[in-house]
Amino acid sequence: MPQLNGGGGDDLGANDEMISFKDEGEQDEKIQESAFTERDLADLKSSLVNESEISQNPGAVTGPGAVRRGQQDDQRVYSDKHRDHLDDVSKHQDGGAYKAPAYSGYPFLMLPDPYLPNGSMSPSSNKVSVVQQPHGMHLTSLLPYSNDHFNPSPPHLPADMSQKPSVHRHQSQDLSGFYSLPPGGVGQISPSMGWQSQPVYPISSCGFRQPYSSSLPSSSSYSRFPHSLMLGPSGMHPTGIPHPAIVPSTGKHEHEQYDRNMYAKPHQEPKREKEPKKPVIKKPLNAFMLYMKEMRAKVIAECTLKESAAINQILGRRWHALTREEQAKYYELARKERQLHMQLYPSWSARDNYGKKKRRKREKQQDSSSGGKRSAFATFKEDSAPAPILPMEVL
DNA sequence: GTACCTTTGAAGCTC
């Protein structure tokens, strides 16, 4: 990806990530610049509101096709073609100080933006939310996200790890400074964690664009992957912050026990006498996942949607409507997140979690069809895995 | 209780 830094040969990020999007987007923008009118904007808003309302009313329209219909209708209209104009309109309307809707349920920490004049708080966009999410935190916070990703790091920041391909784990101690949170999850955080630039985000309100705060919300304020050396016995940071990349194998996800005792001893719940379950180290989030994590609450607030499938469709369209620069930020975040994940869990591989969700389903299907015959994939996994751990139900 | 839906991107896997 040309606009991203070369990373000193770091190949973690896909180099061709946005090439196709670039061509398409540029053509669309040319069209939009000449075709857009205020009336179009009103129509667009109306249609998008209807779309969200339809999604809320499964009785009226059922199935994903409903959303898809709206997607086909306005996917290439609502923002790709009107982005710049909407930006201008919105800026005029609220003086460029769009107030992002509150991320309900997310605790915030207001931090001054050192990149703003006088280091004062910006009207809204420099609010850096600090979150202790129920499912953990996000690396994006640990990785000070700003245009610094594309520029030399400011002196008060740790050097970009991408430029340290041979960083050893002990060097990650530098990262600990980002994680020195009190048990409450809110503490002093480097001001550099706010986004340096205040980009105008392209979309809001269920698809049409409005400028709003560019600050990363809570989800991106802290890393999902705190330094492993700082982890407590059960994947917990000494501060009490749960380790986001290490999750118990219980609950929604059906990952098997994960043999990573070096990072976390079995998480013991006081009331549970069952055999403690070893946590699972999750995959690092990709750029779009980071974007979704950040924007989900906003979409929910704007569209009053709750169904994740519909929200994700909106987010997917918004993602495509982002400019290359805006997307590049998330690609860079994702790249850094992968880097940090690699440093924290050098022996981890996506293979560790590969096939664990769907294997059971396949096995069930094969069991029903062929009388308990093992799937080829299961056989492969067992052959390749160093020490297969049987699922609890098997035991 | 669990799978599914829905999105994009990264990585694993198969051929």
Add this chain to the structure above:
DNA sequence: GAGCTTCAAAGGTAC
């Protein structure tokens, strides 16, 4: 190397 599969998040929905 191409193409396919799986997982990552999220929460409502369906079974």
